[in-house]
Amino acid sequence: MSDAGIYVHVPFCLTRCGYCYFHAYAGLDELKPRYLRALLTEAELTAPGWDCTPFVSVFLGGGTPTTMAPADLRALLVHLRDRFLLADDAEISVEANPDTVDEASLHALRDAGYGRLSMGAQSFDPAVLASLERIHQPASVRAAFGAARAAGYDNINLDLIYGTDGESIESWERTLREAIALAPEHISAYALTIEPATALGRQVAARERPAPDPDVQADMFSVACAVLGDAGYRHYEVSNWAKPGFECRHNLGYWERRPYVGLGAGAHAYRDDVRWWNVRPPEGYMDRVEAGELPIGGSESLDPSDAYLEEVFLKLRILEGVPASWFEPARYEAFLDSGLLEAAFGQLVPTERGMLLLNELVLGLTA
Amino acid sequence: MPTDISHIRNFCIVAHIDHGKSTLADRMLELTHTVDSRTMRAQYLDRMDLERERGITIKAQAVRLLHDGYELNLIDTPGHVDFTYEVSRSLAACEGAILLVDAAQGLEAQTLANYHLARDAGLVIVPVLNKIDLPAAEPDKRADELGKLLDRDPGEILRVSAKSGFGVTELLREVIAVVPPPVGDADAPLQALIFDSAFDTYRGVITYVRVKAGRLPSHATIKMLATRVTSEAEETGVMAPEATPVDALGPGEVGYLVTGLKDVHHAKVGDTITLAGKARAGEPLPGYREPKPMVWSGLFPADGSDYSDLREALDKLKLSDSALVFEPETSHALGFGFRVGFLGLLHMDIVRERLEREFDLELISTAPNVEFHVFKAGDEAIVHNPAEMPPGGDYDRVEEPVVYATVITPSDYLGAVFELCQGRRGEMVDMEYLTPERVEVHYVLPLAEIVFDFFDQLKSRTRGYASLDYEPWGFQESKLVRVDVLLHGEPVDAFSSVVHRDKAYEYGKRMVERLKELIPRQLFDVAVQAAIGSKVIARETVKAKRKDVLAKCYGGDITRKRKLLETQKKGKERMRRVGKVDVPQDAFIAALRVDEKAKR
Numbered sequence: 001m002s003d004a005g006i007y008v009h010v011p012f013c014l015t016r017c018g019y020c021y022f023h024a025y026a027g028l029d030e031l032k033p034r035y036l037r038a039l040l041t042e043a044e045l046t047a048p049g050w051d052c053t054p055f056v057s058v059f060l061g062g063g064t065p066t067t068m069a070p071a072d073l074r075a076l077l078v079h080l081r082d083r084f085l086l087a088d089d090a091e092i093s094v095e096a097n098p099d100t101v102d103e104a105s106l107h108a109l110r111d112a113g114y115g116r117l118s119m120g121a122q123s124f125d126p127a128v129l130a131s132l133e134r135i136h137q138p139a140s141v142r143a144a145f146g147a148a149r150a151a152g153y154d155n156i157n158l159d160l161i162y163g164t165d166g167e168s169i170e171s172w173e174r175t176l177r178e179a180i181a182l183a184p185e186h187i188s189a190y191a192l193t194i195e196p197a198t199a200l201g202r203q204v205a206a207r208e209r210p211a212p213d214p215d216v217q218a219d220m221f222s223v224a225c226a227v228l229g230d231a232g233y234r235h236y237e238v239s240n241w242a243k244p245g246f247e248c249r250h251n252l253g254y255w256e257r258r259p260y261v262g263l264g265a266g267a268h269a270y271r272d273d274v275r276w277w278n279v280r281p282p283e284g285y286m287d288r289v290e291a292g293e294l295p296i297g298g299s300e301s302l303d304p305s306d307a308y309l310e311e312v313f314l315k316l317r318i319l320e321g322v323p324a325s326w327f328e329p330a331r332y333e334a335f336l337d338s339g340l341l342e343a344a345f346g347q348l349v350p351t352e353r354g355m356l357l358l359n360e361l362v363l364g365l366t367a
Numbered sequence: 368m369p370t371d372i373s374h375i376r377n378f379c380i381v382a383h384i385d386h387g388k389s390t391l392a393d394r395m396l397e398l399t400h401t402v403d404s405r406t407m408r409a410q411y412l413d414r415m416d417l418e419r420e421r422g423i424t425i426k427a428q429a430v431r432l433l434h435d436g437y438e439l440n441l442i443d444t445p446g447h448v449d450f451t452y453e454v455s456r457s458l459a460a461c462e463g464a465i466l467l468v469d470a471a472q473g474l475e476a477q478t479l480a481n482y483h484l485a486r487d488a489g490l491v492i493v494p495v496l497n498k499i500d501l502p503a504a505e506p507d508k509r510a511d512e513l514g515k516l517l518d519r520d521p522g523e524i525l526r527v528s529a530k531s532g533f534g535v536t537e538l539l540r541e542v543i544a545v546v547p548p549p550v551g552d553a554d555a556p557l558q559a560l561i562f563d564s565a566f567d568t569y570r571g572v573i574t575y576v577r578v579k580a581g582r583l584p585s586h587a588t589i590k591m592l593a594t595r596v597t598s599e600a601e602e603t604g605v606m607a608p609e610a611t612p613v614d615a616l617g618p619g620e621v622g623y624l625v626t627g628l629k630d631v632h633h634a635k636v637g638d639t640i641t642l643a644g645k646a647r648a649g650e651p652l653p654g655y656r657e658p659k660p661m662v663w664s665g666l667f668p669a670d671g672s673d674y675s676d677l678r679e680a681l682d683k684l685k686l687s688d689s690a691l692v693f694e695p696e697t698s699h700a701l702g703f704g705f706r707v708g709f710l711g712l713l714h715m716d717i718v719r720e721r722l723e724r725e726f727d728l729e730l731i732s733t734a735p736n737v738e739f740h741v742f743k744a745g746d747e748a749i750v751h752n753p754a755e756m757p758p759g760g761d762y763d764r765v766e767e768p769v770v771y772a773t774v775i776t777p778s779d780y781l782g783a784v785f786e787l788c789q790g791r792r793g794e795m796v797d798m799e800y801l802t803p804e805r806v807e808v809h810y811v812l813p814l815a816e817i818v819f820d821f822f823d824q825l826k827s828r829t830r831g832y833a834s835l836d837y838e839p840w841g842f843q844e845s846k847l848v849r850v851d852v853l854l855h856g857e858p859v860d861a862f863s864s865v866v867h868r869d870k871a872y873e874y875g876k877r878m879v880e881r882l883k884e885l886i887p888r889q890l891f892d893v894a895v896q897a898a899i900g901s902k903v904i905a906r907e908t909v910k911a912k913r914k915d916v917l918a919k920c921y922g923g924d925i926t927r928k929r930k931l932l933e934t935q936k937k938g939k940e941r942m943r944r945v946g947k948v949d950v951p952q953d954a955f956i957a958a959l960r961v962d963e964k965a966k967r
Contacts, residue, residue: 191918218913239918254925268924275926300926310929338890358916360890363936 003056004271005253006080008039009264010065011282014100018133018203019161021195023266023280024063031282035264036072038289040079042263045294047083050261055084057091057250060114066100074112081113084261091249093118093157098136098144106144106151116248117148118157118186124178125171128164132192133199138178145182155246157186162224163217164192165209172220173227180231185246189224190239191217218356225352237318238355255318257311266297273302313362321349322365331365370438373548375619377577378493379442379457381481382467383834387497391467391529392430392441398535399432399439401608428563429460429575429621430608437543440621442562442577444481449711451838452656454481456562456637458488459654460577460621463546465538466513470496470504470526473512474801476773480836482516491546492517493525495538500528512802551618556649557581559616559624559640561591564631566687570601572628576616576640579652583616583624588643592651596633597643601625631689658690660708661768661839662715662818663751665696665733665861666722667704669952673728674703680726681705684718691718696752700861700945701731701955706752709735712818731952733861734959737815740766740842754860756849759900765865766842768814771796774825776833778806783828791816792845792867811840815865850875850904852882853896857946861955871897875905878958885954888912893948 012032013024058080065073073094080086093116094109101109106117123129124138141158148156158179162172179187192212195201203209225235233241237255240248253260254270262269265285268277276299279285288295302310315322324332324346332348335341340354340361354361382388389410396402432439444457458464464485468478485492494513499506506526514521525541527534563575576583583589585603590596602625604612616622626634634640637656641649668677685691692708709715715735722728739750743762750756756765772793776784778800788795788810796809812821817837825833850871852862862882866874875897882895886909897905917928942949 191914191916193918214912214914215910221914238916268926270925277924277926306929309932310925313928313932314925340890353913356914356916357890357912359932359935360912360915362932363939367936367939 002258003253004050004053004258005057005059005250005260006055006084006086007250007260007262007264007267007269008058008060008065008076008080009262009267010035010060010062010068011265012067013062013064014067014097015133015135016199018199019192019195021198021201022063025282028282029067031286032068032072034286035282036068036076038286039076039263041289042295043079043083045289045292046261046263050084053085053259055086055090055261057253058086058093059250060094062095064097064100064120065094066096066105066109070105070108070112073109073114077113091116093248093250095120096144098140101144101147103147103150106148106153110152115153116155116157117153118159118188118248119144119148121145121158121179122161123164123167124175125167128161128167128171128175131164131166132161142182145184154185156184157188157248158182158184160187160189161192162189162220163212165212169216169219169223173223176224176227180227180233186240186242186248187228187233188240189221189228191221221356222352235319238358252318255314257314265295273307275300275302309362309366312366313358316348316350316358316361319349319355321347324348327365331367335361335364370620372551372617372619374436375438375440375548376463376542376546377440377442377461377549377619377621378463378465378490378542378546379444379461379485380465380467381444381454381478381485382497383469383472383475383477384447386467386469386472386475386478387529388443388467391465391497391527391535392443394529394532394535395432395439395441395539396430396608398532398539399434401430401432429577429606429623431605431621432539434539435543438620439539439542442621447711447713449661449709449713451480451484452658453563453636455484455488455654456560458485458490459652460560460562461488461490462549463491463493463542465542466492466494466517467497468495468509468513470499470506470509471501473505473509473805474516474775474807475834476775476807476836477834479516479775479807480773480838493538493541493545494519496524496526497529499526500531500533508802512805515801549619551578551580553580553582553618555580555618556647557583557641558649558652559583560652561634561636561638561640563636564634564689566631570625572626572631572634574624574626574634574640575621576624577621578616578618580618581642581649582618583622583640585612585614589624589626589640590643590648591634591638592641592649593638593655594633594635596628598627598633601627630686632685635689658710659839660690660692660738661711661814662709662735662737664707664709664715664735665698665701665704665752666693666707666719667698667701667731667733669729669731669956671702676726677705677722677728677730680722680728681707683726684721688718690714698754698860700859700943700950701733702943704731708751731955732959734864735818736865737768737813737818739847739865742766753849753863753865756847756863756865758849758851759902760848761900764844765847767845767847769811769840769843770814770817770837771840772810772812772817772835772837774808774810774833774835775801776806776808776829778804780829780833781806781808784808784825784833787821787824787828788812791821811843812837813843813845813867814839848899850878851898852878853894853898854882854886854945854948854950855891855893856896857948858898859945862958871899872904879905879907882954882958883907883909885957886948886950887954889948891947 011024013026016026092114094114095118097120121141122134194204204211228241235241236247259271265282266280276296278295279297285295312322341348342351380388429442442457442460444454496506496509510521510524558579559576561574565573567573587600589600602612603616604610605622628634639652668674681693690710693705696704696706741748741762742764793810793812798808800806846868847865848868848871849865851858879895879897892911893909895907896903942951
């Protein structure tokens with residue numbers, strides 16, 4: 001069995017941001033103790049099915065996991081180590097929002113074993129942060145980052161978002177340079193995507209706000225590639241850059257189609273071409289766990305063509321590329337000619353332009 | 368016991384749309400107790416669903432009313448310019464016509480056109496003002512207008528309210544008094560004029576006939592003199608208003624005949640029915656004409672696999688629509704379909720709607736075009752499809768159909784009407800003031816210009832006050848060119864159009880601008896060009912797509928991402944390929960849509 005990961009979902013946030021379609025709730029704080037107990041119980045129910053599986057990563061995502069007390073997060077990790085075969089050098093990541101942490105809490109987290117911190121900075125432009133309905137200021141990112149370094153964090157990611165309404169290329173480049181100035185080990189840069197079932201999505205549909213211009217986002221992507229590359233970050237996935245050796249092992253697991261456990265409301269799990277997911281509403285999730293049941297809400301079995309499609313699009317995303325031998329030459333020659341793919345050692349790898357048109361590449365190759 | 372011929376009156380009502388023809392017919396049905404109040408419903412005679420919804424009478428029908436010992440046959444006439452020929456055949460079945468005019472609206476183009484048809488057919492005209500109880504009615508003014516047109520004393524013109532029934536009894540009395548009884552020899556060989564025919568699923572072809580001479584018995588071997596088809600007739604009867612069998616129809620009488628035929632093409636409007644056998648055969652009545660399509664359009668199934676369903680549907684429709692013609696057509700862009708000929712735009716809309724509604728087909732139709740006559744080296748070719756027109760002016764001359772158009776407009780809008788007609792290559796014939804405020808203008812206009820949103824333009828430029836009618840007026844030579852639309856260098860046959868040389872640039876520019884908005888960005892720049900032969904006259908570029916990637920792909924929910932990809936994949940499969948360019952179905956439909964349809 002290849003190296004597996006554990007994803008734990010914490011669906012609590014201080015506020016709900018207009019663009020975010022992730023599974024999260026603001027104002028459910030009183031549920032936290034019960035939710036933590038449910039996570040511990042679920043781990044107990046789940047673990048027997050994963051006997052003898054070596055785990056190399058844990059990822060606490062959300063939501064905002066750092067809205068829970070460090071002591072609770074410590075208890076959770078102790079429990080996971082107790083129940084699952086977690087490697088000593090496993091990568092243990094926790095997502096944090098700048099306003100939910102300080103040096104003391106970060107110290108506590110690091111001490112509890114959370115060695116990698118992923119911080120939702122999003123932008124260093126106050127106008128962009130306001131537009132995204134983020135509650136923090138650029139200064140709080142710098143403060144939280146400093147606190148993390150002081151607490152001993154030597155593996156930090158900053159999440160950035162580009163292409164917000166009103167953001168210029170110049171503003172985006174300044175955001176990138178501000179991020180680089182902090183010298184994190186890892187930077188994720190995502191093009192803002194409008195999800196229909198969000199406040200922002202409804203505003204765009206009602207033409208109250210403009211949809212992002214894909215050409216401007218393409219220019220911003222090019223700027224990110226250039227600026228981050230010059231600063232020594234290696235582009236290893238469409239939206240992810242890292243200093244050598246600091247690639248996110250857990251996320252790579254998804255893209256390399258390694259197995260993962262999913263704990264918490266709405267969390268997904270995967271093993272051997274089967275994917276399943278927990279019920280989404282936290283109450284329903286907790287009820288099921290408390291009744292001693294696995295809180296599974298649904299599942300799917302990937303047939304060979306589904307699995308093939310996933311394999312191709314995921315391999316292309318992580319720039320590992322796909323073997324040319326998988327396809328008829330007629331499927332990819334035009335992409336080579338037009339410079340969207342490159343051939344290297346028998347692999348087809350997307351170029352910088354190709355990464356932006358990855359859907360087209362996948363559809364063209366697998367049609 | 369057949370009615371004495373001196374007690375028969377055959378008449379119709381001619382009117383502009385919405386002037387109250389169907390309402391007047393309803394009142395007549397009621398006042399004569401032809402329909403009792405329990406079964407009465409509005410627009411009783413307009414049978415088909417489609418007719419009722421559009422408020423237009425498509426199929427002429429005859430209904431028998433009994434009043435004061437008289438047999439009154441009310442023959443309904445189609446009220447649309449597409450069906451002028453059918454109107455003329457209905458008129459030929461009558462001796463009189465009620466000319467019905469809305470007392471608020473006054474004379475309209477259709478009133479005039481139908482009046483002229485009725486007068487030319489030798490009918491006695493009974494002018495009537497309707498809706499006199501409307502607040503906006505100006506009966507004195509309208510009576511003057513009508514009196515001037517008919518050269519009569521305005522004081523003699525009857526005034527009614529079809530809605531309330533006021534004056535309708537007097538009107539019936541007037542019809543009996545002034546419309547002459549028919550004449551015809553009961554012992555002469557049979558001559559029965561077909562003025563309408565319909566297809567009934569159970570009984571086959573049913574014709575509506577006016578017996579001019581002789582007797583039409585309920586069972587006989589009949590012969591159609593134009594189509595030379597013979598058949599065993601199964602039943603004669605009258606509509607009262609439901610079908611009521613009779614032993615025979617005598618001279619001057621109007622009724623229906625269940626022909627025993629299975630295809631309306633064998634019993635066409637205008638044909639003469641007689642009895643088979645030399646001794647008994649009558650002469651054909653004058654005025655028969657083959658139905659002639661005026662407007663053509665390509666119809667393609669949105670889903671290519673529905674082609675055979677479309678063929679079957681057209682075959683079935685043809686059974687009940689003798690004016691419908693079609694031939695298979697193959698388009699590079701739209702696949703297999705049919706080039707279909709229609710009497711006019713309304714007929715086209717009706718056929719399309721029936722295909723979609725009754726046969727559950729989703730269709731793509733090309734922009735309507737007229738028939739072109741192309742002359743080259745002494746040869747003449749008839750072209751129904753712009754894509755078949757020789758490109759780049761490789762011919763000696765081209766002729767296109769023109770119409771004689773009548774426009775009636777308030778004089779305030781005369782300038783706007785002139786401007787529109789001149790802009791549509793019209794040539795004015797004459798004009799006449801009906802009253803100081805209303806003018807009748809005649810133009811000869813290319814039919815192609817009318818097919819393209821003319822009516823809507825007329826309505827919008829005259830705030831809805833002007834009315835239009837037109838009749839075919841032969842062919843005339845024009846400087847026409849074929850404009851092709853190319854995507855990435857590849858011509859799209861479905862977008863080819865034949866337009867006047869002076870308008871080619873404007874047309875080309877509009878098409879490429881529209882397509883630029885409709886064609887999704889591809890992986891390369893797509894040139895959208897309009898060209899005459901090899902000469903490009905307009906060009907736009909659909910810039911290459913630069914970004915199409917799912918931004919975020921973690922949290923473990925790969926399923927959602929894969930499903931998005933699969934959706935995208937299905938969308939791509941539904942697109943049609945023109946050379947290297949993927950074009951969604953909707954883009955074809957939107958690009959081919961005439962801006963506003965010329966309906967009324």
